[in-house]
Amino acid sequence: MxxxxxxxxxxxxxxxxxxxxxxxxxxxxxxxxxxxxxxxxxxxxxxxxxxxxxxxxxxxxxxxxxxxxxxxQVPAETTGLPFQNLDFQLISSMVELLELRTAVETEAAALAAQRRSPAQEEVLIAALGAVQQAAESGAPTMEADFALHLAIANATNNPRFAEFLTMIGPNVIPRRALADSSAESVSQDYILGIQAEHEAIVSAILDRDEDAAREAMRTHLKGSQKRYRSLLRDAARKGMPLS
CATH class of the missing domain: 1.10.10.10 (Winged helix-like DNA-binding domain superfamily/Winged helix DNA-binding domain)
Structure with a gap:
């Protein structure tokens, strides 16, 4: 040879x-x-x-x-990637993810408050503004919302936080699932309430107040669980299939 x-x-x-x-x-x-x-x-x-x-x-x-x-060798059976078998229309699936996100993202917010760079501050402010702009124009805010959470994860300067969110994808934003299933648009009051929570998170990060950042993120995600249940109940009353 x-x-x-x-x-x-x-x-x-x-x-x-x-x-x-x-x-x-x-x-x-x-x-x-x-x-x-x-x-x-x-x-x-x-x-x-x-x-x-x-x-x-x-x-x-x-x-x-x-x-x-x-x-x-006979190839081993491949195990499916995590988070691929979720039904985002089911309360149980979304609440499971929101509970997991609460555990991960509260600490991400605290780390971002400790570690964010001046450049990352600018990204956070821009991402917060993008959500606000989408809300004011009446456009869907789900993508901008996800981008803000991703910017917070990046500001930890620990790439695993961003990898976690990216792996799950934008469907972690509860109203995304409903919007994708032809549910009626979410009320403006709902959007404004979420934006106020976003502002509290970003303000705490910019102030380097890790305790306040952690608490603001926890409040936001705990509230998301309640809001998602409410949205699904409303959708069910209007005849939207939930499973």
Whole structure:
């Protein structure tokens, strides 16, 4: 077998076997040729074959069975990504998420109050203004609302908070689920109440008051649970399907 430039002979054999497996020449559960046969096929030493097989085993592509040979691994069943089986029209699903968000985002607000940079302050102010502008123009506010919460998560300067929100997505905003299901628009009083809570959160962060930021976020998300239940009850009375 001709060695590929820039690779050792072990790497060349390893990649050749990997391609054969990926191309289906050896299907999951199939036994690879014997070490002697592979040595002959690739025209290399047994040591090269053993090291190439060891590399494939480390990658989880093959497994050695005592006295039986080397077999292509059967792919493990993939577990679904978290938060993918949620029904945002069900009270239980949304309340579960709001409870989880309360645990995560209250601390995010406190950390943002400690750590936010001047540039992040500007982003927070702009995001708060975007929600206000959408509300005043009568446009949907869900995307701007989510962007504000994401800006707070980013202001923690711990990327895991933003990753958490991004993984769940904008449907964490309760009224988004109703709007996407053709529910009537949410009242202006509802929007104004939420915006006042947003302003309290952002003000506390800008003032570097972590206790106030934590409490303002907790009040906001606890209130969201109550408001969501109310919205769903209203929607049910108007005949909107909830499940």
């Amino acid at each position: 001709q060695k590929i430039a820039g690779q050792t002979m072990v790497q060349t054999v390893q990649e050749a076997l990997r391609r054969q497996i990926q191309d289906g020449q050896y299907e999951p559960g199939a036994r690879l040729p014997s070490e002697a046969q592979l040595t002959q096929d690739f025209d290399v030493s047994r040591t090269v074959i053993r090291e190439a097989i060891a590399a494939l085993r480390a990658d989880g592509l093959v497994e050695a069975r005592q006295g039986a040979g080397v077999f292509v």
